[in-house]
Amino acid sequence: MAATVKLSQLPVGTSATVRAFPPQGAAYLRLREMGVLPGTPVTLVRTAPLGDPLEIQVRGYSLTLRKTDAEHVLVEPLAAAG
Amino acid sequence: MSDPVPEPPRPSAPAGRLPVYALVGNPNCGKSTLFNALTGLKQKVGNYPGVTVERKIGTTYSQHGRPITVIDLPGTYSMAARSPDEAIVRDVLLGRRADTAQPDRIICIVDATNLERNLYLLHQVLDLGRPVILALNMMDLAEASGLNVRVARLEHALGIPVIPCEAVNGRGLLELRLAMSRTDLPLSRHRWDIPPQIAPAVSELQASLVESDGKQPLIARAEALLLITDQDAVRVAGSTPLSPATAAMLAGWKKRWVDLDVDWSGALVNSRYEEIAKLCGEVVLRRAGGGPPVSDRIDRFVLHPVWGWLVLGGIMTLLFLSIFTLAEFPMNWIDGQVAALGAAVKGAMAPGDLRDLVTDGAIAGVGGVVVFLPQILILFFFLGLLESTGYMARAAFIMDRLMSRVGLNGKSFIPLLSSYACAIPGIMATRTIEDSKDRLVTILVAPLMSCSARLPVYLLMIAALLPGERVPVGAKVGLMLLMYTLGTLGAFGFAWLFKRTLLRGAPPLMIMELPPYRLPRLRDVLLHMMERAGLFLRRAGTIILGISIVLWFLTTYPKHGGDATAQEQIAHSFAGTAGRVLEPVIKPLGFDWRVGIGLITSFAAREVFVSSMGVIFGVEDNGSAAATPLRQALRQARWPGGAALFTPLVCLTLMIYYVFAMQCMSTVAVVKRETNSWRWPLFQIAYMTGTAWAVCFVVYQTGRALGF
Numbered sequence: 001m002a003a004t005v006k007l008s009q010l011p012v013g014t015s016a017t018v019r020a021f022p023p024q025g026a027a028y029l030r031l032r033e034m035g036v037l038p039g040t041p042v043t044l045v046r047t048a049p050l051g052d053p054l055e056i057q058v059r060g061y062s063l064t065l066r067k068t069d070a071e072h073v074l075v076e077p078l079a080a081a082g
Numbered sequence: 083m084s085d086p087v088p089e090p091p092r093p094s095a096p097a098g099r100l101p102v103y104a105l106v107g108n109p110n111c112g113k114s115t116l117f118n119a120l121t122g123l124k125q126k127v128g129n130y131p132g133v134t135v136e137r138k139i140g141t142t143y144s145q146h147g148r149p150i151t152v153i154d155l156p157g158t159y160s161m162a163a164r165s166p167d168e169a170i171v172r173d174v175l176l177g178r179r180a181d182t183a184q185p186d187r188i189i190c191i192v193d194a195t196n197l198e199r200n201l202y203l204l205h206q207v208l209d210l211g212r213p214v215i216l217a218l219n220m221m222d223l224a225e226a227s228g229l230n231v232r233v234a235r236l237e238h239a240l241g242i243p244v245i246p247c248e249a250v251n252g253r254g255l256l257e258l259r260l261a262m263s264r265t266d267l268p269l270s271r272h273r274w275d276i277p278p279q280i281a282p283a284v285s286e287l288q289a290s291l292v293e294s295d296g297k298q299p300l301i302a303r304a305e306a307l308l309l310i311t312d313q314d315a316v317r318v319a320g321s322t323p324l325s326p327a328t329a330a331m332l333a334g335w336k337k338r339w340v341d342l343d344v345d346w347s348g349a350l351v352n353s354r355y356e357e358i359a360k361l362c363g364e365v366v367l368r369r370a371g372g373g374p375p376v377s378d379r380i381d382r383f384v385l386h387p388v389w390g391w392l393v394l395g396g397i398m399t400l401l402f403l404s405i406f407t408l409a410e411f412p413m414n415w416i417d418g419q420v421a422a423l424g425a426a427v428k429g430a431m432a433p434g435d436l437r438d439l440v441t442d443g444a445i446a447g448v449g450g451v452v453v454f455l456p457q458i459l460i461l462f463f464f465l466g467l468l469e470s471t472g473y474m475a476r477a478a479f480i481m482d483r484l485m486s487r488v489g490l491n492g493k494s495f496i497p498l499l500s501s502y503a504c505a506i507p508g509i510m511a512t513r514t515i516e517d518s519k520d521r522l523v524t525i526l527v528a529p530l531m532s533c534s535a536r537l538p539v540y541l542l543m544i545a546a547l548l549p550g551e552r553v554p555v556g557a558k559v560g561l562m563l564l565m566y567t568l569g570t571l572g573a574f575g576f577a578w579l580f581k582r583t584l585l586r587g588a589p590p591l592m593i594m595e596l597p598p599y600r601l602p603r604l605r606d607v608l609l610h611m612m613e614r615a616g617l618f619l620r621r622a623g624t625i626i627l628g629i630s631i632v633l634w635f636l637t638t639y640p641k642h643g644g645d646a647t648a649q650e651q652i653a654h655s656f657a658g659t660a661g662r663v664l665e666p667v668i669k670p671l672g673f674d675w676r677v678g679i680g681l682i683t684s685f686a687a688r689e690v691f692v693s694s695m696g697v698i699f700g701v702e703d704n705g706s707a708a709a710t711p712l713r714q715a716l717r718q719a720r721w722p723g724g725a726a727l728f729t730p731l732v733c734l735t736l737m738i739y740y741v742f743a744m745q746c747m748s749t750v751a752v753v754k755r756e757t758n759s760w761r762w763p764l765f766q767i768a769y770m771t772g773t774a775w776a777v778c779f780v781v782y783q784t785g786r787a788l789g790f
Contacts, residue, residue, distance in 0.1 A: 023345035026164065029311065030593050032351040033160040035199045045378070049387040050483035053492075053592045059198045062377075062596035064479050066486075068589070 005077060007044070008054070008070035015043040016075035027069045035059045042075065100144065102151045103262060104185035106171060106207060108200050109157035110472070110597035111193040112219040115606055116249040117154040120258075125154075127613050131181050132319030134513065134756050135170045144263035153185060159199070161206045162311045164591075165516035166318050173321045175210060176305050177297075181320055184301075187267060189258070191217040194224035194231050194246070195598070197366060201358045205274075209307055211300025213267035214242050217258055221246045223598075228369035236365040241271030250603060274357045277349040280310060283335040287328060294325035310335075311347040319758075377598040381476070390480055397473070398499060401464050405457055405503045406534065412456040420449030438638060439631070447630020447686075451623055454506060454748060455615060457534065461500055461507040462614045466607035468496070472597045474514075482592050488574045489581030491515075491590035494524040498573060501531035502566075505749045509756055510614060519587040523580045525756060526766055529749050530573035532566045532741060538689040539740045540565055546716045547733035561737070569741045572773070618752070625751035633686050636660070637679075648697050657682050671739065671778040672732040672786075674721060681745070688745045731785040735778045742774035 004019050018040045021028050036042065036058050043057040053066045105120075107113040117125075121140025130137045138154040155174060156167035163169035170179075177184030190207050192200035207214055216236075224231060237244040243261040247254025261267070276284050287306035291297045297305060309324075309332050324332070339346045384393050424441040431437040468474040474496060482492030493515045501508030508528045515521040532540075544558050581587070635656070642654035652658055653676075661678030668678055676698045684691035692712075699715040719727040744750070744767045753763040 021348070023348055026588070027591050027593060029162070029347050029351070030159075030164060030591060032348060033162065033202060033311075034593065034595075035202065035355060037348075037352055037355055046381070046385060048479050048483060049385065049390045050480075052483045052486075053479060055381075055385070055479070055596060059196070061196045061199060061598075062381075064475075064482075064592055064594045064596060066482070066589075066592045069591070069593070 003076070004074040006071050007042070007056075007073040007075050008067045010044045010075060010077065012044055012046055014077055015041060016077045017041050018073060019076050020074040022072050027065075028072070031065065031069070031073070034063055036063070036073070041078075100148055100150050101186035102153065102183065103187050103189055104153045104155055104174060105189045105191065106155050106175070106203065107157060107191035107217075107219075108159055108193065108196075108203060110595060111157070111191055111196075111200060112249045113154070113157055113191050114610075115603060116191055116217065116219065116247070117152065118606055118609060119249055119252055119255055121152060123609075127617070130170055130179070130318075130320060132758060133166055133170065134758060135167050135318070136513075137170075137182075142259065142262070145260055146263065148263075150262055152189075153182070158203065160203060160311075161308055166518060167513075167516070169318045169321065172308065172312075173318070175207070176301060176308070178322045179320050180322065185212070187213045187215070187262075189215045189217055189262070191219050191249075194218045194221050195227055195229060197224075197229075197231065198355075198358055198362050201361065202354060205354045205358060206304070206308070208240070208242075208270045208272055209300075209304035211269060211298070211304065213269055215258070215261050215267070216240065216242055216244045217249075217254070218244060218246045219249050221254075222248050227375060230367040230369065232365045232367065236361070239272065239361055239364060241268055243267070272357075275353065276307070277353045279339075279344050279349055280346050283310065283346075287331060287335075290325075290328045290331050294327040307350065311350055375598065377472075377596075380599050381596070384473075384476055385480065394477060394480055397468070397477075401461075402503065404464070405460050409456040409460055413453055416449065416453045416456070420445060420452070424449075435638070439634065442638070443631040443634035444627065447627050447634070448623075451619070451626045451748060454504060455619075457504045458507045458618055459611055459615050461503055462510075462611040463607060465496065465500065465507070465511055466610045467602050469514075470600065470602040470607055472599045475594060475596050478592075478594065479596065486589070486592075488578040489589065490520055490523065490577055491517075491592050493594075494520060494577075497524055498528055498531055501528040501533060504533050504535070505529040505531065505746065506618060506752050507614070509749065509752050510618065512756070517587065517590050519581075519585040520590050522757065522762065523577050523585050525753055526580060526762065526769075527573040527577045529744055529746065529766070529770065530569050530576065530742065532569040533688075533746075535688040535746065536565070536740050538692045539684075540737055542692050542695070542712070542716075543733040543737045545713050546728050547730045547737075561734075565737055565741050568738065572742060576769070576773075625754065626748050629747040629751075630686060633657075633683060637683060649699075652679060652694075652697055667775075670783065671775065672729070672735050672782045673739075674727055676719070677727075677736065681739075681743075684745050686747055688740055691740070691745075729790070731782060731790040735782045735785070738781055739774045739778045742770055742777060744770035 005016075007016070007018075010016055018036060018038050021032070021038060040058060045055040045057050045062065047054050053064045054070055055062055055064050105113060105117055117138065117140060120142040124142075125138055125140040128137050129135065135156060140152050140154065141149045142152055144150050153174065155171045158168040158171045160168070161172045161175065163172045173179045174182050174185065175188070188207055188210065190204045192204060204214070204216060218231060218233065221231070231246070233244050233246050245254055245258045245261055247258060249255075284303065284306045287309060288299065288302045291302035291305055292299055295302075336346070383389050424445045427441050427445065428437060431440065465474070468477070477496060478492030480492070481495035485492050485494055494512070497508045497511040497515070499508075500511055505528045508531070509525050512521045512524045512528070515524060540562060544561050547561070548557055637652050637655045637657045639656060640654070642651050646654070657679050658675070660682055661675035664678040664681070665675040668681070673681070679698055680691045680694040683694040695716065696712050699712065699719060716728045717726070721727055750763045750767065753766060754760055757763070
């Protein structure tokens with residue numbers, strides 16, 4: 001598996017594939033139910049004007065989450081986005 | 083694993099009764115629009131007993147004109163509940179509520195532009211073993227964004243009717259009604275494999291639910307699957323609890339999984355999404371789209387680090403301008419009508435206590451409620467627009483960072499902001515906040531935002547504080563700003579405090595969809611606005627009427643002779659006596675018993691303070707807040723010793739008192755309704771008025787010590 005980074009550290013505009021998640025916690029169950037699962041491609045669209053929360057594009061729609069939650073989601077940036 | 087206990091298709095409702103439908107769907111998928119289109123104005127809006135979740139039931143007509151009941155359930159992404167709204171969806175669908183029979187059939191509406199995530203809820207709903215109709219909404223938008231959903235294939239794969247529709251313009255409604263009229267709706271033939279790690283648990287729980295909880299096998303299987311992911315187990319009043327045997331079994335399995343390091347809920351959600359991905363792979367064809375969607379282009383501006391603030395500020399300014407300018411005319415008109423009605427009744431009835439009870443108690447009390455309506459209507463109209471266009475979620479997104487400083491999330495922003503106009507719609511708007519503790523904190527602090535009813539008090543006190551025509555406008559504006567700032571700081575300070583002490587909870591989630599921008603439908607916005615106004619009138623009306631009559635009684639009795647002036651009467655009434663009893667308590671704030679009467683009577687609404695002062699100081703015309711006669715009368719008011727009563731320091735203290743004190747019975751009534759108990763409104767009165775006293779004490783005593 002290629003190197004993973006935290007979702008919170010993904011540069012704006014880059015796409016990545018979700019690799020790992022904490023198994024427990026209300027936030028992560030909700031994220032899963034909203035379709036963010038290991039193997040799902042996501043794109044970091046933008047951050048809010050004050051830098052937090054983040055907006056990601058997943059399965060064709062926009063989802064927001066806080067940086068503190070995004071810190072525990074590991075993603076593998078797509079090679080093309082470098 | 084296919085269904086362990088296959089059930090034969092059965093008639094989905096007892097003979098002689100038409101089936102009851104439940105309408106479920108994700109938020110922002112057009113569910114309300116579809117419900118309104120199906121049922122028109124034939125809707126009953128109420129509450130689920132014991133919970134502040136709206137219960138909407140409507141009637142539509144079958145192909146042959148027979149009435150069909152449709153229950154509109156709150157929008158949700160999943161049957162695993164995170165909020166009271168979602169808990170209601172789960173409990174109604176599982177037949178856990180005594181007040182709502184389990185629906186016979188389910189219409190699941192999905193947004194065709196966002197099929198994968200929407201189908202997750204459908205996937206859970208299919209497990210329920212009830213006939214399901216799938217309404218594929220927004221087919222036109224899906225088409226426009228390059229998605230081609232092959233309806234026939236989807237119908238074949240799921241084995242249930244799939245109706246493409248566009249709820250906004252009524253397309254597909256006829257077909258949906260035809261499907262709803264069918265007597266022979268099939269059960270879904272979709273089968274999926276429960277992940278092997280958890281399959282034994284599901285079977286055991288299912289068996290236990292059948293045996294110990296008296297469930298039907300298919301529902302039991304659906305409930306068993308849900309219990310496994312429903313980690314928080316949000317419970318709401320009126321929901322039948324699990325039997326001890328099943329609860330113990332569930333706890334046992336969870337413990338075992340923790341020990342074995344099994345990611346049970348992850349496995350379950352993953353396997354559902356795998357099924358959905360397979361399904362979507364078959365039925366959705368994607369054309370290469372042309373450029374980024376419109377919503378993204380709008381968001382580049384609306385969520386821009388600089389322009390975003392300007393847009394937010396602009397929208398909020400517009401909102402407040404329209405409330406203050408548009409509401410004024412109808413409010414004056416209502417005031418006039420109420421006064422005219424009171425006068426007419428006074429003329430028609432024989433003088434006496436009964437007449438005064440009707441005019442000064444009941445009519446004035448009801449008038450005091452109705453006068454809030456214009457503001458509430460305008461505010462809800464705007465909130466409806468913001469919600470249905472999709473901007474509401476953006477505002478929450480922009481403000482989340484700031485709100486998180488005090489432990490709230492962005493969704494508390496709009497309710498708090500609305501409270502600058504009036505705390506009532508602000509508090510009613512907190513229903514969009516999922517977390518119940520966050521919602522309660524927002525409700526508790528909302529009345530600290532200086533509402534428009536405080537303006538007359540501020541204006542009168544500023545006029546008394548800074549007499550003369552030559553006072554620079556800047557000083558007045560500065561004082562006014564100071565009051566608004568104090569209230570705002572108070573609200574955030576207490577939110578911070580409550581989140582750390584009384585209502586401590588996990589930091590709120592900000593996992594929220596930013597829905598695509600859509601043109602609002604005026605009909606839906608207006609319907610929503612009328613519903614809200616009706617709720618306010620029905621729910622708060624009776625409490626407010628009761629309190630008005632009590633206040634009237636307090637100022638009218640005991641009678642002080644037949645020809646006593648209003649001034650003498652109020653001075654000798656129970657309220658007057660109470661004012662004197664209160665004097666030792668409020669004297670350290672610089673207030674005498676006459677101010678005390680004003681504090682008591684203005685519990686009806688803050689602006690009543692002005693008219694009470696008019697009566698108490700014997701000024702007949704008290705129509706305008708800064709009316710010269712009242713201003714002068716206040717300036718001439720003296721303590722028994724001869725010292726001036728309304729010194730600049732006292733005026734300032736009084737303004738500060740009104741910033742913090744809970745002086746509004748309508749808000750108390752709404753908080754009682756929204757929190758379902760007297761505990762929180764009483765707590766709110768205590769903490770707000772306590773703070774008001776303490777702050778005023780410090781300000782007045784410090785001022786005195788400094789020689790003011």
